[in-house]
Amino acid sequence: MSASPHTLKPGDASRGADRWFREQGLPTFVPLRRWFTDLPRRVAPLIAWVAVAAYLFQDGIELVIEFAIDDEYPEVAAFMLFLALVIFVLAAGLAWAAYFLVRALLRRLPVGIGTAVALLVIAGCLAFTIAWGYSAQPDASVGPVLRTLLVLGLCILVTGMGGGALISWASRLAVRNASAIGHMASIALPVILMLVVFSFFSVEVWQMASAMSWGSIALLTLVVAVLAGIVVLRVAASEIEDDAQAPSDEQRTALLVGTPAEGRRVAPGAPRRLRAPQRINILLALTVAQLVQALFFAGLLAALLIIIGAITVPAGLVGLWLGPGSATQPMTVQPLEFFGATLPLTVNLLKVATILAVIAALPFVFSAVSETRYRERFFDPIMVDMRRAILVRNAIDTTPSR
Template identity: 30%
Template sequence: MRQVHEWFLRRGLPLVLTRRVRSRALVERSAPTVSGTGAAIAATMMLAELTNDDPGWGIVIRLAVLTLLLIAAPFALYALHRADTTRSAAGRRSAALLVMALFVFGLPFAASGFTGIAAAEALVFAVVAVVAIWLTYIGFGSIALWAFRFASVQFGALGTLMSRALPLLMITVVVYFTGELWQLAARATRQRLWETIGFLALVALLFMVTTIRDEVRALREDRAEQNDPAKLLADTPLATPAGHQPVRTPLSLAEQVNVVAVMVVSQAIQVIFFTAGLFAFFLALGIVAIPHDVAVLWSSEQTCAIGQPPCPGTWFGVDVPVPQTVVHVSLFVAVLSGLYFTVSTSVDPLYRERFFDPLIADVAVSLAGRDAYLERETADP
């Protein structure tokens, strides 16, 4: 069954596993996350102490030792896990508890000494440790790792994605050369621009969740008539005999959230890649095709000084060799295009054939495996 559990985790569906499985060795599995977080915090506190005018070398030494211990902890836990013996299991449990103790009590008392402040900080670190354990229980790491793997695959397909969007690109180019849009972008602050982008992103997210939820519901209703579980689960740890139909049970709320989240993340990665590519394209177009005097005219003379080109742009506080208005217009048009693309991926047959239908087929395999897995768990509790 370990291969079955790992199969679901690799597919980003940890909430399909039973609570008993997800609760197994929970402290041991969450210890690497806690140790990594603790090592980052300890290193930051040590550097902050070193940059003081009068650093406390005792505090620096204690924090340095804690940083090294917390960095080494995941490797020790992995070695104990590889041994897979009764003694190593007990050692792994003891090591995990030691990591938790170092994180909750070691960090605050090493930095602040045995004071009331350290006790209050220990309570905060305890809450952080509990949150890390809860994230491990719901399988946040599995979903995140799946997202990163899928992102690497989608990055290679970005060229194909952009080429399929040429009709949309022609429409947005026309919108890009609109003087009213440039006036709006020139007068909008970066904060208001991000608020607008956040609103559009929320609309796109709600659309994706609604559409994908309907797709999952239709998949559960039609899968028995359209697909054979034996073919879907061939060459997997959950392979079933030909002609056998595992009992289909309704998805729990947690399972529905997990399946929808996996599909939303996959589609969101496509939209982010698409939007980032369009943003780079429009930046280059603004630099090449729009002279400074035209940009000043369209933006109603939003310049740094009379007779000078438009103000230089910034990106997260870093100056870039592009006028600020060009940055704003390019970002706004790219996000609008991303919202349009989000709708197109669900209704356009070409987009569905290239990107959405394979995702649906992959989820069909996962749901077939889920039914077979629950049938095995019921037969052998």
């Protein structure tokens, strides 16, 4: 039988609460004095990831790509690039496997033994990285040692500030948003697509998109992201400050189930106000979550528009829509080529689909934070996570009173 929260030792309870806050993407909820506690066990998985990734990505993939683009072997170029992609995926998978394996092992060990094992893992990885650096550069003096020490310092700083936990939280967020594509396709996509399709078959849109460079499209994407972020920040700030959204005792008990504060009661009275770093952390987490959802929606919409365009808009029709252009702004149909092979798509189609998908992501974000049926799927679950984190903070009283 597992121990209840009340029977845990104070050190174990605070360590579990700190880990829980970091896994929620809220490292600022951990007191500053505990940012660098238990550091060997926390930094060892990241050091293992760096060592494995540095070894696997050192020379192998570069050698395959150089061979693939060699003009003497054009017939095997596509195959070698595909092989390079497979090697890249396998290398990344092995690096992450080392990360999760070391983390799972250290979490299962007691604190003292786990710390000793973590120190051994860190020392072994550093020694391996330095030895590999000298084998790759036999004439080097202290370069590999300095690089290894710099990487160690960066890993300690990033881990202490909760950077690893933020990366893990963002990864889980991306997976959760990927699983919500079905809701996007069934709720948000039909309404917005009905408006976008009319613009997709507009001559002016094709002319504008063909005249724009990819740098201009990237700048447009940045502007849309800033506008969407401002909207999410305003809505999230009002939600956090809305006292009418305070949960009842039954709702509070249900929210605390499965958290470090399960079984505890929040002290009566007004809850402690969030400090500025904590408030900023919550707002940024909400904004990032909504922007990731918008990114998945834009990708889904762009893919659908590319499929529609590949079926209904041949290259000849694109040329008729664009016309000859002018001397200052020529209009040309750009076929899409992939390592010498011409695909049945055009760069013009990719630009049109990207621009329309980016612009359509803005009303998607507006609907996600304002309309009821959108909020229930895309905004409220994230807001519930943030309110749960605030309740846990109030229940365990992370910052001790004077």
